[in-house]
Amino acid sequence: MNSLIENSLPNSFSYTEYRNHVSQLLLEGLSTGDTQSEDLFNYSTLNEVRMNRLDKTINVPQEIKDRLADLKKQYIFLVISEGWCGDAAQIVPVMNKIVGETENLELKLVLRDENLALMDEFLTNGARSIPKLILVDKGTHTLRGSWGPRPHGALKLILDYKEKFGVIDQExxxxxxxxxxxxxxxxTMEEIVTLLENAENM
Known part of the structure; x- marks a missing residue:
């Protein structure tokens, strides 16, 4: 596992680099990932707008700031994502805001389709669901936990909908x-900070 993490880090993006990479591909009529389609391009375009809005509007509550200030160790958020992913568009900007509150955290993003060996270590019910946060000890590159692809409330909404209608459709x-x-x-903030607090006690 450590070698997979260490191999992924040199090829990772900072948040700004990730945003710029996705934006540049959109200018070329492309989305991230191995598969290209009109739908994926349209999702990516919509996600760009969402992320721009979230960058401006997401606020970290004081209670979360206080808990982040109590961190003693340093961690990397190694996040598996893609530009077309709707959940990632909602969650990655929140992760970036969390990281911005403390010098003990660093955000690194990798693209799923370019890092399948890493992705396959963090499947969700057998699926390559993203975004996936891999919590890494910054000094040793040791795995300290993982989170994703969405918060519990969002997961429950999707599971309940699928149970009722048998499919995940546009609605x-x-x-x-x-x-x-x-x-x-x-x-997202609450669950990720809890993950960090658990890692502090390992």
Whole structure:
């Protein structure tokens, strides 16, 4: 596992580099990933707008800031993502805001389709679901936990919808985006900070 993590880090993006990479591909009519389609391009374009909005509007509550200030160790958020992923568009900007609150955290992003060996170590019910946060000890590059692809409330919404209708359709995706809008990143912050606190006690 350590070697997979260490091999992924040199090929990772900072948040700004990731955003710039996705934006440049969009200018060329492309999305990230091995598969190209009109749908993926359109999702990526929509996600660009969402992320721009979230960069401006997401606020970290004082209670979360206080808990981050208590961190003693240093960690890397190694995050597996893609530009077309709707969940990633809602969550990665929140992760960036968390990292911005303390010098003990660093955010590194890698693209799923270029890092399948790493992705396959962090499957969700057998699927390559993203975004996936891999919590890494900065000094040793040791795995300290993982999180994703979405907060518990969002996961419950999708599971309940699938149980009721048997499929995840466009309406389900719309309801999911509404959930993220109302939640304002708070569930993601709470769950990730709890992950960090658990890592502190390892």
């Amino acid at each position: 389900a995706k719309t309801e999911l985006q509404k959930w993220y809008l109302q939640d304002k990143g708070l569930s």
